[in-house]
Amino acid sequence: MSDSPFRNVTIVGATGTLGYRIADAFLNDGSYNVKILRRKPENVNAKASSLTERGAKIVFADYSQKDELVKALKGTDVLVSTVKSNQDNNYHSFYEVQLPLLTAAKEAGVKRFIPSEFGSEYQGISHPFSDDKAKFRAEVEKSGLEYTIIFTGLFYEYLDWIGFDIKKKKATFFTDPNLTISTTSLHDVGKYTVESLKIPDARNARIRVAGATLSFNELLKKFEEASGSKWEVVEDREIRKRFREKIDPVPSPN
Structure with missing residues (x-):
């Protein structure tokens, strides 16, 4: 049984890649009433149906209507946002997408807000x-x-974004292969989010979790061990040069 002081959790974006894993983790824990907030118009979604079958409640709201959002969030202890910046193939900033949720959460009496951060912490980078x-x-x-x-660092399932091609057993290094990065599986991100509600030190805090912190060379070794074969290695010096000149963060697939 959970020792969390919270019982009612609402998840925004629960039919997305990350949101579904977080909703799954809360349902697996079994200690929470889970509500899934979805954007109007109402429609059938396989992931939403799966979550409903396991006990989640689905509510719809027009995110541009504060009254609708406040009504949908009433009774919520914790609001978890996993929204993407790319909505309906149009770019909207994380600020623009989430500000209405934050405003409504305050009015609805939500106790804790977990924003759609989940990814790398870019320090000193504009x-x-x-x-x-x-x-x-x-x-x-x-x-x-x-x-x-x-x-959480980069999602482990998306290491192909930084040059690890599992199908071709090929690693392309765009930066120093001895550089270390933090990675976390989507499954573990879900579990960490649930556990954060049980930890007093997570209140009003920035917490950093990682499934692994390894260099590119160490990741390559892990892939070779798992596949039982030697991988092809390519170093893209031109991209590495540009990478050093100006780091270009890649959005997390929330």
Whole structure:
């Protein structure tokens, strides 16, 4: 049984890649009443149906209508946002997408807000993507609501984004192969999110979790051991040069 002080959790974006794993983790824990907030218009979704069958409640709201959002969030102890910046193939900043949720959460009496952070913590880097997330983090931290901001590093399932091609057994190094990075599986991100509600130190805090922190060379070795074969290795020096000149963070697939 959970020792969390919270019981009612609402998840926004639960039919997405990450949101579904987080909703799954809360349902597996069995200690929470789970509500899934979905954007209107109402439609049938296989993931939503699966979550409903396991006990989640689905509610729909027009995110541009504050009254609808407030009504949908009434009774919520914890609001977990896993929204994407790319909605309906149109780019919307994390700030623009989440600010209505934060405003409604305050009015609805939500106790804790977990924003759609989940990814790398870009320190000392100015980029529209990371700057946008930082802007919303500041908004959350001054909102008056309890909050937990969770950094997880790159999702393990998306290592192909940084050059690991499992099908071709090929690794392309765009940066120093001895550089270390933090990675976390989507499954573990879900579990960490649930556990954060049980940890007093996670209240009004930025927490950092990682399934593994390994260099590119160490990751390559793990892939070779798992596949039982030697991989082809390519070093893209031109991209490495540009990478050193200006790091370009890649959005997490929330």
